[in-house]
Amino acid sequence: MTKKMEIWKVDKGEVDVQYLIDPKEVVEKIEIGGSSLVIDGISDLSYGEELDLSNQLERFKNEMEEKEEYFNADEPEDLKKFLEVCGYENIEVDYADDYLDFVHENENRLVYDGMNKVFFSLTDFEPCEVYEWWNGSNYETLKHAYYDEGVIKTEIEITEDSVDLGEWDGRNWTTGGLGHHQNVYKVKSVDGEKVEDQYLLEESSQWQGDHTLGQVMSEYELINHLQELGRDVEEYMSAIKSLDLNEGFTKEKNSEQELER
Helix, strand or coil: CCEEEEEEEEECCCCEEEECCHHHHHHEEEEHHHHHEEEEEECCCCCCHHHHHHHHHHHHHHHHHHHCCCCCCHHHHHHHHHHHHHHCCCEEEEEEEEEECCCHHHEEEEECCCCCEEEEEECCCCCCEEEEEECCCCCCEEEEEEEEECEEEEEEEEECCCEEEEEEECCCCCCCCCCCEEEEEEEECCEEEEEEEEEEEHHHHHHHHCCEEEEEEEEHHHHHHHHHCCCCCCHHHHHHHHHHHEEEEEECCHHHHHHHH
């Protein structure tokens, strides 16, 4: 049995962080950004219609200034008032989140970009992939899009089973420190291409705020990693290679150790 995962490599300045992500937790959204209002109830407009509406808004703002009446297009109620003057009925206007769900209903949604003073249809934009996770105190958002090189995505297919590199230190099963764990999976394909002798090193933590990380390694790199950990290379590599045969690898643990893990 195999499963699909993704590695999102994020440039963090001096270091790159490789988040291991379940693709089922990734959703398609449209990036809007701040200073925008979303309008429900207006069918998809052509570019010419969007431009004409923007020009009408500018004229309307000038008229309101001449009458010395308050008007702010960045406020939902004021923008709704303008659109109703233009003949649009049964509409709702509200502040937009940075990302909007990519759904078919977007054909009846319009966005007003308050920064650039223009209207645009959501169907004008390509969706991006968004992944959100709780870091213990706040939600963090990662975005992957063809127009943004900040995140590089790698799609991998790996074995369902893995080999745990943790060993008993007298009190806990750990790898690389208290609360830290590592597992190795056999990689079957990378970005849709079948591969041989490639392995996924999964690094997880029990500490709040840490996200599971992943790194694809060659056999040579994996052997070096096992040596650095002080593991029995022959024993572990034999177990890892057996993953192709759907054989698990379980180190002997007594019941007391298992409960403390």
